[in-house]
Amino acid sequence: MCITGRRIKMEQDSLLQRYRRDRRKLLEFLLSSGLIKEVRAPPGFTPLSDADFDKLSADYILHCIKSGGIVDVSEASKKYYAESAHPIMIHSKLGDSYFLTSDPDIAGSPPRRVPPSTSVSSNNHASSSSSKLDSFDMKSVETHGDDYGLKQKVEAAVARASFTDSGIPSLGLPTLKTGLSDDDLRESAYELLLASMFFSGVELFPVEDRKKEKNSKFLSRLKSKREKPHSRPQLSERHSELVDTIRAQMQISEAMDACIRRNMVQLTARRTCGQIDLPQISLELLIGIFRSDFPNEKSYIQWKSRQVNILEELLYFSAELPETERVIIKTCLAKIRDTKEWDVAMSPAQRVEIISSIRQVASKAFFQQGKFGLQNETYYWQAAYHLNIRLYEKLLNGVFDILDEGQLIEEADAILSLIKLTWSTLGITDKLHDALYGWALVQQFVDTAEGTLLEHAGLQLQRVVSAKEDDCNEGQYMNSITCLKERNGSQKKLNLVQSIFLSIGTWCDSKLQDYHLHFSEKPVHFKKVVALASTIGLLTSADCADKVIVNASREKVKSYVERSVEAAIGRVAVTVLESKERTHRLALLANQLRLIADRELKIFFPVLRQWSPESMMISVQKLHQFYGEILIPFLKGVSSLSEDARSVLPAAYALDNELGQIYTSALEEQKVQHSPRPYLDHYQIEKVSGPLIIDWVIGQHTHILEWTRRALDLEVSSMDWEPLSFHQRQAASIVEVFRILEETVDQLFGMNLPLDITHLQALLSIVFHSLDAYLQRVLNQLVEKNHLYPSAPPLTRYTETAIPLIKKRLNEYKVLDDIMLDRLNELTIPKLCIRLNTLQYIQKQVGVLEDDIRNSWAAVRPYLNQTQAEEEPVEILESDSLTHNETVDELFGTTFNIIRDTAKDIGQKTCDLIGTRVVFWDLRDAFLFHLYRGNVESTRLENFLPDFDTVLDNVCGVIDDAVRDVVVISIYKASLEGFVWVLLDGGPCRAFSDSDIILMEEDLLTLKEFFIADGEGLPESLVEQEAKFAERILHMFSLQTETVIQMLMTASELISMGLDSNKQGHTNLGDAHTLMRVLCHKKDREASKFLKVQYQLPMSSDYDDTPLGDSTSRLPRMSDVLKRSTSIRWNKKRQSSFKSMKKKIQGATNEIRNVGR
Helix, strand or coil: CHHHHHHHHHHHHHHHHHHHHHHHHHHHHHHHCCCCCEEECCCCCCCCCHHHHCCCCHHHHHHHHHHCCEEEHHHHHHHHHHHHCCCCCCCCCCCCCCCCCCCHHHHCCCCCCCCCCCCCHHHHHHHHHHHHHHCCCHHHCCCCCCCCCHHHHHHHHHHHCCCCCCCCCCCCCCCCCCCCCHHHHHHHHHHHHHHHHHHCCCCCCCHHHCCCCCCCHHHHHHCCCCCCCCCCCCHHHHHHHHHHHHHHHCCCCHHHHHHHHHHHHHHHHHCCCCCCCHHHHHHHHHHHCCHHHCCCHHHHHHHHHHHHHHHHHHHHHHCCCCHHHHHHHHHHHHHHHCHHHHHHHCCHHHHHHHHHHHHHHHHHHHCCCCCCCCCCCCHHHHHCHHHHHHHHHHHHHCCECCCCCCCECCCHHHHHHHHHHHHHHHCCCHHHHHHHHHHHHHHHHHHHCCHHHHHHHHHHHHHHHHCCCCCHHHHHHHHHCEEEEEECCEEEEEEHHHHHHHHHHHHHHHHHCCHHHHHCCCCHHHHHHHHHHHHCCCCCCCCCCCHHHHHHHHHHHHHHHHHHHHHHHHHHHHHHHHCCCCCCHHHHHHHHHHHHHHHHHHHHHHHHCCCCCCHHHHHHHHHHHHHHHHHHHHHHCCCCCCHHHHHHHHHHHHHHHHHHHHHHHHHHHHHHCCCCCCCCCCCCHHHHHHHHHHHHHHHHHHHHHHHHHHHHHHHHHHHCCCECCCCCCCEHHHHHHHHHHHHHHHHHHHCCCCCCHHHHHHHHHHHHHHHHHHHHHHHHCCCCHHHHCCCCCCCCECCCCCCCCCCEECCCCCCCCHHHHHHHHHCCHHHHHHHHHHHHHHHHHHHHHHHHHHHHHHHHHHHHHHHHHCCCCHHHHHHHHHHHHHHHHHHHHHHHHHHHHHHHHHHHHHHHHHHHHHHHHHCHHHHHCCCCCCCCCCCCHHHCHHHHHHHHHHHHHHCCHHHHHHHHHHHHHHHHHHHHHHHHHCCCCCCECHHHHHHHHHHHHHHHHHHHHHHCCCCHHHHHHHCHHHHHHHHHHCCCHHHHHHHHHHHHHHHHCCCCCCCCCCCCCCCHHHHHHHHHCECCHHHHHHHHHHHCCCEHHHEECCCCCCHHHHCCCHHHHHCCCCCCCHHHHHHHHHHHHHHHHHHHHHHHHHHHC
16 A cells, blocks of 8 residues: 555656646747747846746736737746635636535535526626616615605516526426536547447547647637648548547546547447447446546546446436346446445456446347337437437537637537437437537527527527428437426426427527517627527517417517516616716606617617517607606696706607607508507697796896997907907907807707797897897997098189288198097007908808707707697698798898898998098098199109008908908098099199199009009909099099080089089089089189189188198197087088089079170
8 A cells, every 4th residue: 555655646746747847848938939029027037947937827928928928027926826825717608617625525425416507697787787676675765855756666667577587497308317417428428429430430540649739729829820731631630630629628638538549449349230329338438447547536436436327327217127137237336336346356357247247238228129110229219318418418519619618619510520420329310409409509608698609599490490390200209308397387298399499488588578688788689589589489470371370479579578668667767766966867767768769769679570560669658658657746846947957858858759759650650551559648848848948048138138248348448359369350259249149059959948939039039139239339339431531621723823921721630529539549440450350250150150040940840840740730730831931031031131231231331431541541641631732743642652551561461351352442442532532622732734634644543553463452343443433533634624614514504403413422523513623623724713703712822731740649629629610521511611602603604694695
């Protein structure tokens, strides 16, 4: 015994050293393979020694390779010591692999009863959600105000909801009397597969003769590319590699695989027939495998117990043997099970004798005639089907990748072909294979939630359904494989295929009873589960000829919808009641119910409509009714747009809107099928919210008008009409006004409440009055441009005198009061330009605001139209809609067109004021009072163009590009007007000869070219058009004096007839006022004589023509203005001066006529 113990200890030490050596080689390979990009080591690090590798975590290094290839030696060492403190774990999705922390030898043998089924990780979310509803306790929920009956609704939903276990039911096969575990079945299934391959003639190389793959399968997956062999392997080599894959999949060690193969070779050599059975395999292994083939005593005992249990299950509990033979079996198996007797006390000959005794009994059973006369049928087909089916399931599970349990391995089809070799031993037929494979796929889906498994399962089960009818014998055999299933409270025997379909159907039914719970996270699985349910006959297509079955499927789907929606409502209600958010519970609930409706419409209804087209209407009715019963008490207590009302009413309206749209759409489908249903009874939110919104809008009206006033006051007092920025040249005040308006629009439509035309009118009223108040304030800050014109000089006739006289001083300036002067000082050209930019911004932004309101209004109309469509006939609805649209268009047109027109008119007035101020105010001294003063030749126009150029440059620097040309045109028009003013109202200091006219025409041409600017300024056609009046005035100066006098006499006749063309205060070419001024400024003796004789006009030399200099520094004070009685309006002044002369002109005309006679 000491020698044996020492040998065992040496073997254990040898294994430990081998493990450490292999581990070092693995780490050396990883660190030198190029998969690691960087090795980070602590300071003073030296090359790794052998001892260092023993202290590095291999799992950590593998994780580093997968995540980026950077290894920290310190961290690897820490991980190693942390892992050594805990047992090694296998990360399996199935969760069925674990290590014991206690000594199993002390704990004893495992229990033989089947453990209860547990839910797997893939159903964690579903189970937690279900348990939340199941464990809901009313007393545990804190009450924050009135819940409007929500708690009672939740209690009712909890009572109606189903909380059955979602696991898949077992097949109900007879239990194994010997308590064989899953591991026992898996290992026995592998032994059977090898034996079947040997007995079928498949050649397999021995393990020690085959070339081993140096890198593990896991390491090969870390490489991005792998060179594949080009030559096709031999048949036997291919099978050997395939069996190696199966061995790895079924978790069989190489040592045990070698022992099994060795013994199967010997068994094949001794057997004459080509069929094998399970007792033969176990007996051969018991006689050919010894304790020395196992690493420890425990493994050997477990293996031997499994073989004995297989024999006991087959020969003692299942086979119908005579009592004497049963006693032999029981006695022999007891001796084998006894370790001391079998392994120590018995000699090899005695062990062979016991095995022979069992083999004799097994041979009798094997050669018994089958009951059903099927090909290759053996006695064990029917006698041990409960074991055969379980073994076949383990073989089928070998096609699922142990590293990724939701995937089939690449060699799945080849493995299934090899598994087929076991059919004759296990009694498997094509139909049984398809049913069991489909069953295995469904079970694997339940464990892993991998959707492709369901697709494969559906295909396999469809083959079962579409398979031809079994012949009599096969049908009897199939019915003999019975399972005990509990159905409707009683147990019933079903054949295996029926049991598989019932278990899958039960599982599908449990999932579909609450499909919102099970398929909301992975909706793609819903369609596959429904398709699976249809395949196994749980749901029948509408194409089926049997209408009773079709109607039953329809009612079943209806029940699915009702129960699932009720359960979903209960869950979200619990979530709302337990929520700590400050949002009102009814608002949260409405949002959650909308999500349920959305999932129902987009995910579930497209699948369920095949069986129940009205399922969408059923779910909508459930959701609408549930929320409506809770909402009604809340609506009765709403009296203002409080925080709760602003939260609940929009959410309720959105829910009512969405449910109504879904219901109407579904209803249209039902009308096609002649299944009319009543419309939804809407929540009538608009009746509650309508008056409250009007009150809110009225309050906003006053608030916004006050803000508009304050913005303009701030603009005038502080900002002083400065541009907002270099790129945004409008005033900041208008931006603030539009911001307030846009916020109001957003707030109104952002309430997400029903609006009618009354609300639209109130909103447009706010917009109109706010912008109109702003525009009127801007308008009131302007001055009339007539205040800028110089006073009209007295009418004189041209004379030349050298006699020094005391001359009269001309009053060239209009007397303005202090208030007007202050306003003019504020209205500088830059500030006027900013005002014009602001007006242009208003015209542009008004269009944006109008589009925004129109779009927002159009967005709230569809639901209102839908609500009306449910209550009004189509003809009335179309007529009302047309009238409504016309009214809305009229509202928008009236509001925004008036604003646009007002802004345009004020903009035009501002633009005219800019031009007039430039010429008649800012350039009055520099240009207007010096042009052609004294003589033309020395005061040509070109001398004053630099002043215009400076002004235009300053204007273009502050004006917006959109109105730049308009302002330049205004300045051009004002310059032409100033030019004409010099010609006609230049005063006694200006008189023009014929030679002067030629120079003045050249100056006018120069002015036009200046504004054309070589094609970069104003359009030439526009410049020419505006200059026509000035050109005609110049042309009148070039006429003969007699001609002008004759024209004056003709115009005077019009005055006597009351047809004076100057009544409106405008200068016209042919009126007496213009002709009189042409004669006054004409340097001609005949004209002077005529004016002296007929009108007694004073001589121009009587007045001092010396300019005063800068007029802006000599403006009259208010006290001076009060002492004078001079008119402050230039046109009216000019009109009044001519009124006093009408009688003189008429009298002169009569005298001339009398002389002519």
